Amino acid sequence: MKLLMLMAGVMAVPTFAASGGDLNANDYVGVSFWLVTAALLAATAFFFIERDRVHSKWKTSLTISGLVTGIAFWHYLYMRGVWIDTGETPTVYRYIDWLLTVPLLIIEFYLILKAVTNVAASLFYKLFVGSIVMLVFGYMGESGIMSAMPAFVIGMAAWLYMIHTLWMGEGAEARNASGNAAVSTAYNTMMWIIIVGWAIYPLGYASGYLMTGGIDASSLNLIYNLADFVNKILFGVVIWAAAVSDSES
Ligand SMILES: *C/C=C(C)/C=C/C=C(C)/C=C/C1=C(C)CCCC1(C)C
Numbered sequence: 001m002k003l004l005m006l007m008a009g010v011m012a013v014p015t016f017a018a019s020g021g022d023l024n025a026n027d028y029v030g031v032s033f034w035l036v037t038a039a040l041l042a043a044t045a046f047f048f049i050e051r052d053r054v055h056s057k058w059k060t061s062l063t064i065s066g067l068v069t070g071i072a073f074w075h076y077l078y079m080r081g082v083w084i085d086t087g088e089t090p091t092v093y094r095y096i097d098w099l100l101t102v103p104l105l106i107i108e109f110y111l112i113l114k115a116v117t118n119v120a121a122s123l124f125y126k127l128f129v130g131s132i133v134m135l136v137f138g139y140m141g142e143s144g145i146m147s148a149m150p151a152f153v154i155g156m157a158a159w160l161y162m163i164h165t166l167w168m169g170e171g172a173e174a175r176n177a178s179g180n181a182a183v184s185t186a187y188n189t190m191m192w193i194i195i196v197g198w199a200i201y202p203l204g205y206a207s208g209y210l211m212t213g214g215i216d217a218s219s220l221n222l223i224y225n226l227a228d229f230v231n232k233i234l235f236g237v238v239i240w241a242a243a244v245s246d247s248e249s
Contacts, residue, residue, distance in 0.1 A: 148209040
């Protein structure tokens, strides 16, 4: 049944995938859009199928991982089209995608902790508000609604607030209280992805919008595509590994 639904979804895709003309062999940014699109689809199938393998308390976490890569897959079909047709940065699609997937990614911290210990919903709200502030100001900066520098500063503050919450705030307290090895390992790896993997985005933004004579649209999109690969697919794989190891012990 699950597989049938997946296949139906994949069969509905070519109509959209076909828009956006042909991929030029020299267009390495277009190729990176293409590669990440394929990887996101494969990851989505993987997370939903592997859901059967893990203990019931982990299933929601794998579902969310599959939703994140699935939503991103959908947006990548369109982003690639915009890039190939216009050579411009698909900022609107990019931020709609982030606005949906980033809250889903950070709810994973709450979910993996909740699978093994008592954790207050306020952990989720803090991370949620932080991520929305970060993205709304990032969008205003990139789309020119607000000047790039102040938007960047506010976005950075929100991201640092999230890191603080995970590193030494409410999140860290719940992790320490859980006493669960698989969850603690997953938590720490996920936290490092939020710190190191997520840093790629503001680096891209800063090189694209803050430096005089900064990088062009090609480099910016290449950086963002690489970042999405790490922060959506790898992030899900970390959760999957913790889920399998905890379910089998
Ligand atoms: C799947 C998409 C993800 C994980 C997107 C994450 C995006 C960010 C971490 C963006 C961060 C930014 C700042 C920290 C400062 C302002 C500019 C942003 C929005 C690029």
